Amino acid sequence: QQLTLGTTANPAPAAIFLADQKGLFKKHGVDLTVQLVTGDPTIPAALISDSIQIASVTPTTFLNAVANGIDLVAFSGTTITTHGSKDIAIVAGKDSGIKTPADFAGKTLGVAGIGAVLDVMLKNWLDQNGVDVSTAKFIEMTLPSMADQLKAGRVDALITVDQFAQRMISEGFGILIANPLAEIPEGQSAQEIVATRAWADANPETIAKVRAAIKEAEGIAKADPEAIRAALGNAMNLPPPVTARIALPVVDTSLSVAQLDWWLAIMKKHGLVKGDVNTASLVLP
Amino acid sequence: MNAVARSLWLAGSLGVAAGFVAVWHAVSAAGLVSPVFLPPPAAVGRALVNGFTNGDMLANLAATVARVFGGWLLASLLGIVLGVIIGISSRARIYVAPSLEAIRPLPVSALVPIFIGLLGFTEQMVLAVIAFGALWPTLLSTVHGFGAVEPRLYEVCRSLRLGRWEVIRKIALPSAMPDILAGMRVGLTVSLILVVVAEILGSREGVGYSILLAQRSYQAADIFAGIFLLGCVGYASAGLINIAEKRLIYWRR
Amino acid sequence: MRANQPVIAPSRMSQGFDPRNLVLPVVVFAIAEVLALAYVPADSFSLAAPHDVAVELVRHLADGTLMLATAQTLGAALSGLGLGGGLGLVFGVVLGLSPAADRLMSVTVETLRPIPPAALIPLSLLVYGFGLRMELAIIAFTTMWPVLVLTRAAIRETEPGLIEVARVLRLSAWRTATRIVLPGAVPRIFVAFRLAAAISLVVAVTVEVVANPRGLGYGMMLAAQSLHPAISFAFLVWIAIVGWCFNWSLVWLERQFFARRGAE
Amino acid sequence: MQALPPAVTFPAAAPAAAGKPVIRFIEVGLSYGQRRILEGIDLDIWRGEFVSIVGPSGCGKTTLLRLIAGLARKDEGQVFYNGADVREPSPDVAVVFQDYSKALLPWRTASGNVALALEAMNVPRKEWADRIGSLLDLMGLFKDRDKLPGQMSGGMQQRLQIARCLAQEPKVLLMDEPFGALDAITRQSLQDEVLRIVAERKVTAFFVTHDLEEAIYLGDRVVGMAANPGRIAKSFVVDLPKPRDQLTTREHPRFLAMRHDLFSFIKHG
């Protein structure tokens, strides 16, 4: 059986890239191709249409899909957050007048996608720091264009990932305000590996094989974090200087209902998910 | 056609549309397509009612309609002016037209970053994006209309020694008017399509933006409610163009 | 004496190729290059200087990746245009010839027309999955309307005298359409198709950018996401070139058609 | 021109043939907006009859012809063709339009324009070449058969339209100033051709013209219209011997008398 695994180009599914490049899927008896897709939100439809059978999706996409009746289940995690990770940064413009969290009220803030992981992170951070989220205006922009937007003063602050944040700060037009990962409990799931419930029910052995392959990749990653760097550079075809500086994610493929609950609670609080989700049934044992 | 006949035709037309809605209902009732992606018509109706009573659908609609018409008028004006210039000037045809032909097929979504770079996340940016995309149908039709003027009329102008501007204003534009209006009709549709793109990429509140948010959270009924609103705007504006057509090409009937 | 030349001219925007066509693009590129040298850092994540774009363009052309992507995008655009344009032509002719059908369909047509292709992507993806078919369906849907509207208008432009000729000859509806109305409308229908061709390309690329992992749009998006702005712009420039060629071949076809018709 | 003979009277109505009329107008009236164009038109045309219509410019001749063709709507009265109400064009009827330049397909050659009529009648394709060739020859257009209408002179276009109508082999031929753009000689020879064809095929003809001599020369009956509103003000039988001949007929004293009569009718209404 020929399988396709869909994911967007980002560091979270590092274990998958690693397993793919090391031939671990083949080794465990699955014929699997990794397909990069350009947007997370299209993944549920692609799963249902059977264009891809497995996907690595962000918790926001996953929970939203489930909340609206798309019956997906997760059977593995990818990477988790740690306080030490600088992967995500909240950066303000030099001339925006933002120094402290309180200054965010009423400002224009850039995010990569309304309702997506970074957006949720930013809103959660604002909320934790006592800012009324509803006073701020959120604007969508692509990650690579964020530096230009901030420089031109089109947004007052934004949430972005490490390599872009470094550029803004080192060139002097951005000020690092916070590292939101340091302010949430450690060990939150960055992405989950999912399939439709129907497919998962029909292919338990395949799932076991995929899990085994990813587990093995996790082992390699834990032993040699630099292996991830190469795998990410390869999989996403990054320029070598970027690959060299990329902040390495922490691979951890265990997944618990509690991790999903944490996301769900924040999303609910900010009205980013409608409907009820029974997280207990969402993680395959 | 008198008022009675007109309303009968409208009723018939609504009947046909209702037929399509019935087919849609049957499809979703039979479960042929997941309701997550194709909601039943009733759910869309509820979403609409809910949007107008609880949400800010009305404000969104007003903002979007203003953008569509602003952008479309800008596009039509640009299209006609450029079309006239290309229609009459061989120099414009040599130097400018080929470049226009090359940027014509560029996906607007790929160009939006450039527009944002120039204009920021502003209302002007949204208008510029719409104008850029909706300009082509009118431009092409105008150029064609100018080429299709009865040659004898041009000869009349030449023997009357009308100036260029007069030829344009008195002969070519009226004669090309049916073509121009047809182009503007298509341009309006393109504007409606682009307003969604522009609102999404420019983060401007409106029907398009609400469609995006609904899409992000898989709220199919809200997506279709937004589409339905765009459809209504489309229908209403088509009616306006019909009226314009009746007044501007009275001599055709 | 150039007396027979019309004062105002032809229905096409551009004729054959002329070196002077390149003046404007060259000037724009030169300005862009100067600006880029002055303001764009060499390792920018979102902008690139024209010469870097040119280098990437040549490289990707040489290694065949661009060609494969072009084939995929163009294949989808062409087949979508064929399907959508064909349907639009048929419906446009029917609605143009029959005022009753036109009035009955008006609500349906006018409300379906503005459906943004982006809104159809999830639905089409769901039904067809990744690949040619989902893209084709959206392109066909989007290109159908302009062809329909412009064909309908073209048909209404038919010289009333000729319609009367058809009536007194008692030509069947089919013959009236094929012998009188369509030949007269052909120049305008070509305009419609040239417009729809550009739209088909735009929609193909958009669908690829948003969802479909194939073709030029996907390549462009992936390059942007993996922080290769020069490659991304190379794709964009290439899309412009492909679009220009696409349009040019339609103009060429049009000219062949009229040359033949003139000689017939 | 010799001195005119004293005015004579001519029989006014002409139920020349027995049976029912092919075309029958009963109290037909027609208005455009407030303007009354036709009023109280009563006219019967019999099988094989050649009726010439004359009248001042704008009096409604073309409108009358379009009523028979089924191309115009009437407001009052009735128009019958072969006993049936005229609702739409009949396949037996061919129309030569006054506005010849708008009645030809600009993208088809002379042959192609004639072929249109053959297509309409489903004539087998192998017969086309012969029939098109002989018709174009008849109209003196054989060597121009590959020209497009835009490459033809006014007179050539007019003849081409006549060729297409003859290709229809109609039972009724409605002609609206078909020879208006032709020179005297071509005109005379085509007049004779039309007379011959009409006689041979027993065609009923309705012929609008401004040339009074032509109206008499061709007609079995001449109908004179008056304007404002358009109505039939005169109608007489042309009792000149047949077959007619350009020289002798036109010099026939009755011809000259009729001509004079018609002229003064047109002049004084």
Add this chain to the structure above:
Amino acid sequence: MQALPPAVTFPAAAPAAAGKPVIRFIEVGLSYGQRRILEGIDLDIWRGEFVSIVGPSGCGKTTLLRLIAGLARKDEGQVFYNGADVREPSPDVAVVFQDYSKALLPWRTASGNVALALEAMNVPRKEWADRIGSLLDLMGLFKDRDKLPGQMSGGMQQRLQIARCLAQEPKVLLMDEPFGALDAITRQSLQDEVLRIVAERKVTAFFVTHDLEEAIYLGDRVVGMAANPGRIAKSFVVDLPKPRDQLTTREHPRFLAMRHDLFSFIKHG
């Protein structure tokens, strides 16, 4: 028609006025593709002269007229207007086109179409109403002034075009079968109007017609063309007294003699 007088000869060339000709053709030739349309055209037209052109359908009359108007290109020879090469239309020259229905703006009323000429000449707007009114009146179209061309009969459209050309107050009037769609009476009265205007304003006229009598009645000179290739085959001065008059002039023995002569020229080439 009475017995014809013995054939007479007429002076062939007519340098009626002194000085230079207004229009001068020198060895003009023209082809469309392989087909030779005009060959070796030599023709001088003098100020105030009224030249009638006759010839078989398709012989090149319209083409000749378009050369003077600056609307057609020639392949050989030269065409001069007032001593200068004709490159493009001159403001002094008005053209009445043969296909009248194509030469009117379909979106303008009768008044609007005449106004076009006034606009072209920058006539002050307050003079328009009067001038348009009197021209339309002259053409018998006053009560139709608010009609669109599509609502007018063929003859009305033709008259409207003439009105527009007269509004130009041209020095040279080129007319291509301007009366082709008019009834005999309207035609005669317009003939007289044209003669009057031409004489009053000393207009030079170039008049293409198929009506031989009309050619003689109006012309100071009649030029006969032959076809294949189009060339000037006959040219004679009409030495009938002026002012002319529909009754006496047309019965003048020399008129009849010329008519006969022209007829046999057209017939036998």
